[in-house]
Every structure is written in structure tokens, then in C-alpha cells.
Amino acid sequence: MKTVLTNKNISIRTRRRALECYIEPILMYGCEAWTISKQTQKKLEATEMWFLRRMLRISWTAKKTNDTVLEEAHTTRLLISKIRKRQATFFSHVMRREKLENLVTTGMLEGKCSRGKQREKLIEGLTDWLKAGKSLEAIEATKDRKKWRTMIANAVKQGT
Incomplete structure (x- = not known):
């Protein structure tokens, strides 16, 4: 795909569309089950900017900020x-099923916790993104599809 994505004869809009259709699905494979920490988020943002810089043929030694690169790419x-949107739709699907996946996703399995700092759960990351307050509020909101969709739409609008 390098020859297509870096071809100056193809408009930037078409190249961006090719990136979204062919590269991003490979990158986001299985993202519904990821827990995104700050470090992971930084790496994903850096990857996104790397793709754009390669498409625009901007060298990493060129002193261009990410904002100027985004302006050049019109994105x-x-x-x-x-x-996050894919995670939220997957999470609501799992919560409505009320099977074993529900228990695993919410982390409400019986047993002892392991030593050390506990891993962040998917639900904790989603409640922070949706600004739902508590995780129980997010779980209850999944039962009402209309309310859940508006929560997701509001979070996407805020761009967090």
C-alpha cells in the first residue's frame, strides 16, 4: 500500500480513504477487548501521525508540528x-447478553485478586470516556439502547 498512500498524483482525500479502508482495520483488529492506558493511547496517536506523515512525505527530521500535519491532511x-466507539458498542452487546462474557468483562468473578496493582478493566476505561460517573451507571445505561447511543454520541462529539 506504500505506493498508493505516498502517490502525489492521488488526492489526499482518496489516500486517507484508502488508509481508513485497508490499514486501520488491521491496526484496530481486536480493539474491542483492549484496555487503553495513557501509554497505549500515546502510541496509537503516534502511529496515526506516522501514517499521515508518510502519506504526505514529511520527513521525521522536518520541524513540523502535529497540528500542521493535520491541517495539511485536512483531518x-x-x-x-x-x-472507543467500537469498544462501547461491544461492551453494550456483552452487557445485554448476561452470560459468562458479562461476568468476565465487568470483573465480577469469584476468587482472590492477585498481588500488586490490579489491572485496569475495560469498564473503567469506558466510564471515564463516557463520563458516566460510576461503572454501575454505565452498565444500567446499556439496557436502554437509546440512552446508550446518546451517551456514545456525546462522548464522540467531545473528542476525548
Whole structure:
């Protein structure tokens, strides 16, 4: 895909569309189950900017800020919000099923916790993104599809 994405004869809009259709699905494979920490988020944002810089043939030694690169590409950062949206739809699907996946996703399995700092759960990352307050509020909101969709739409609009 390098020859297509870096071809100056193809418009930037078409190249961006090719990136979204062919590269991003490979990058986001299985993202519904990821827990995105600050470090992971930074790496994903850096990857997104790397793709744009390669498409525009901007060298990494060129002193261009990410904002100017985004302006040249006529776009904004969308990767994290796409991933969060996919996670939210997957999460609501799992919560409505009320099977074993529900228990695993919420972390409400019986047994002892392991030593050390506990890993962040998917639900904790989603409640922060949706600004739902508590995780129980998010779980209850999944039962009402209309309310859940508006929560997701509001979070995507805020761009966090």
C-alpha cells in the first residue's frame, strides 16, 4: 500500500480513504477487548501521525508540528475515538447478553485478586470516556439502547 498512500498524483482525500479502508482495520483488529492506558493511547496517536506523515512525505527530521500535519491532511485525530466507539458498542452487546462474557468483562468473578496493582478493566476505561460517573451507571445505561447511543454520541462529539 506504500505506493498508493505516498502517490502525489492521488488526492489526499482518496489516500486517507484508502488508509481508513485497508490499514486501520488491521491496526484496530481486536480493539474491542483492549484496555487503553495513557501509554497505549500515546502510541496509537503516534502511529496515526506516522501514517499521515508518510502519506504526505514529511520527513521525521522536518520541524513540523502535529497540528500542521493535520491541517495539511485536512483531518483531525480520529483513531482513539473510533476505537472507543467500537469498544462501547461491544461492551453494550456483552452487557445485554448476561452470560459468562458479562461476568468476565465487568470483573465480577469469584476468587482472590492477585498481588500488586490490579489491572485496569475495560469498564473503567469506558466510564471515564463516557463520563458516566460510576461503572454501575454505565452498565444500567446499556439496557436502554437509546440512552446508550446518546451517551456514545456525546462522548464522540467531545473528542476525548
